[in-house]
Amino acid sequence: MTEQQLAFDIEGMIHEAAVEAAPEWSGAPLHFTTAYFSPAALDAAFEHWQFLHKLDYSRAQSHMWHRAITVPGGVDIGDHGFDFFTADLRCEPWKHDGPHGDCMCVGDLAYMATCEPHGWHVTAGDENSAVEGWHDHAFPGWRDLPILPARLRDFETVGLSKAAMQWIENHYPESMQVVGAPVITERSSMGTRHVPGRSPWGGYDISHTAVDPSRTIEPRRRRRTHEVALEPPRASATPTSIGLGD
Ligand SMILES: [Zn+2]
Ligand SMILES: [Zn+2]
Structure with missing residues (x-):
């Protein structure tokens, strides 16, 4: 046994003990869910999943909601709150024999915006739709x-x-x-x-x-002058005002 292997095994044993010693999980589900949970509950669940699977390199995907890195989270807006999450539901082909198409994977990314003060959330299959749904709620x-x-x-x-x-x-x-x-x-x-x-x-x-x-x-693109000249003059247009104001 190499020193490296020994260190690896010890790390595994320590982790196993830590998992065993941890109290039974009673927070938000440790898998994908469409139900409403507070942003803090979702953060805690994702963190717990990461702890449980810390050394499990074969399971890269939790399919759980986690913060979308491109969107700052936890913003208070008037009476509303804004938090944004994403979940990776893409196919993991190494998990099944056939190619995606024969499998039951949802096969996509999912997005969710929440408003904690109102216990409200919207989920969508694309980022823009989730953002729009939140604005319907808050604005x-x-x-x-x-x-x-x-x-x-x-x-x-x-x-x-x-x-x-x-x-x-x-x-x-x-x-x-x-x-x-x-x-x-x-x-x-x-x-x-x-x-x-x-x-x-x-x-x-x-x-x-x-x-x-x-x-x-x-x-x-650059305006080409001959195109402008070819356009029939519009009665209401005042050429000098082009470029500013409506
Ligand atoms: Zn709200
Ligand atoms: Zn699949």
């Missing part, structure tokens, strides 16, 4: 908010440009200019993920595709 009416035109976004700076901030201040109802409130921005087909923390009030920057999926935006 009813958000789907009617004006869409910030893409031309007001400055793609060289992170976050919103000065012009965009000004536009939002002028166009958004005052009741929706509150901490955690979302902004809806026009996106090209390349970037339709809802981005947390990018509204002027620390809320979501929601892609326009959530409320107006039929609107399509050309990727940015």
Whole structure:
């Protein structure tokens, strides 16, 4: 027996003893669930699963809810709370003989947003839908908010440009200019993920595709003057104002 093997076995014995000594688990389920549990209960359950399976390298997936690393969690917004979780339900082909298709795996990622003060949660098969569901709960009416035109976004700076901030201040109802409130921005087909923390009030920057999926935006390109010249003049258009304000 090598020294390394010995150390490994001792670690295993210590872990086994720790598992045996641990009180029986009575928290949130140690597997996937669609029932509501508080964010703290979900965190505790996931942590406990990780403890139980610390040395079990054959089981990489718990299928349990855990924090989505791209989304900051535990935010209080007015009377509401926002916590965001993901669960990996993807196929683990090494667990069965045939390829995925013959198996019973759900085969996808799942997403969940919760509001702890109200004991509320929504689950969805994609991140955007879960985010939208949470806004339906916490910011009813958000789907009617004006869409910030893409031309007001400055793609060289992170976050919103000065012009965009000004536009939002002028166009958004005052009741929706509150901490955690979302902004809806026009996106090209390349970037339709809802981005947390990018509204002027620390809320979501929601892609326009959530409320107006039929609107399509050309990727940015230089305006070619002959195209403009070929366009029939529009009666209401004032050419000097192109680029700012609506
Ligand atoms: Zn709530
Ligand atoms: Zn499978």
